[in-house]
């Protein structure tokens with residue numbers, strides 16, 4: 182597929198539709214979501230059902246999904262995150278869960294869970310992190326012991342996004358605790374399986390509404406057919422998934438940065454100090470031009486990674502570059518906007534303080550910037 186710097190007519194139409202959706206459904210509730218720490222169930226329902234079905238973006242048409250390209254999902258993420266990063270993360274959580282099933286799951290498993298997810302009947306959460314294992318995910322302790330036709334899962338998970346909303350969990354557990362990554366398998370665990378319970382809620386200072394919980398697995402019997410793919414391949418499916426979802430998350434950061442830039446620009450053109458608009462002062466103008474330039478860079482990096490993914494080309498390095506660059510840009514853009522707005526920047530009259538909390542909190546999701554750098558280094562040294 183040839184590379185173009187222009188969106189295709191189909192992509193422009195998608196962008197227009199998502200902008201319309203965002204203006205109608207997301208922008209009006211964004212501040213309230215932050216204030217109440219709850220995404221309205223009505224909005225989630227709208228995002229899961231026709232005509233939008235955005236949470237089915239990653240699911241093949243064969244299983245009733247939208248089967249959008251990764252680049253299309255970049256557009257989706259940027260436009261929704263322009264109004265609210267936490268609401269956009271519904272699409273990312275849908276990605277990290279449905280892709281793991283898509284990469285490794287049997288036809289029966291896909292039919293059973295992807296189709297229902299695509300129809301808006303169920304929602305999935307992703308559960309890898311534990312108390313002693315975040316970046317170093319190979320050291321998870323959750324056990325999966327085979328017993329007849331079941332696996333018995335025991336362990337405690339941390340920071341499971343949108344766990345309260347979830348009907349199923351993608352759980353990563355080890356069949357051999359003496360080994361690392363190669364003994365990790367992935368399972369679909371239904372929330373109603375005996376032995377599954379939500380633990381403590383971990384309140385974050387940003388991405389309000391996104392909500393993260395602990396998850397407890399106590400002698401939880403999971404049928405063998407709910408193992409995703411082969412035993413010991415779970416971590417591989419997780420990494421394949423992140424290679425595809427990091428570019429789209431990067432575009433979520435771009436959306437937030439663009440929103441911060443627009444507010445800063447508008448303010449700087451209107452407000453005057455010492456007889457001229459703020460934008461005429463170089464100390465204000467230059468950081469704004471830097472952010473505008475870096476937004477272009479971040480979007481291009483993410484689009485390139487997504488384009489490589491869409492064309493079946495190796496894109497691990499580019500995905501991590503896009504993710505780390507985008508995450509750091511979002512924080513930088515929110516900080517620059519806060520500085521531009523002076524004292525008003527940190528008041529709740531403007532969404533800048535929310536952007537700063539959202540950007541900072543979500544920097545580590547799907548791997549911190551340091552971990553992205555380690556991935557890039559590993560690829561460079563190959």
Ligand SMILES: Cc1cc2nc3c(=O)[nH]c(=O)nc-3n(C[C@H](O)[C@H](O)[C@H](O)COP(=O)(O)OP(=O)(O)OC[C@H]3O[C@@H](n4cnc5c(N)ncnc54)[C@H](O)[C@@H]3O)c2cc1C
Pocket residue numbers: 306307308309310313314315316317339340341342343385388391393542543545546547548549550551552
């Ligand atoms: C809002 C939110 C939502 C989340 N949602 C989910 C979810 O749905 N499912 C899930 O499984 N997890 C989720 N997480 C967890 C997230 O993936 C982890 O927090 C992240 O991977 C980092 O792990 P950690 O917190 O254990 O930090 P650690 O791994 O302990 O790292 C601490 C710090 O040290 C740095 N560091 C670690 N190792 C190195 C190294 N080798 N070199 C340099 N620096 C290093 C890290 O970058 C970090 O800054 C979520 C987290 C947040 C904040």
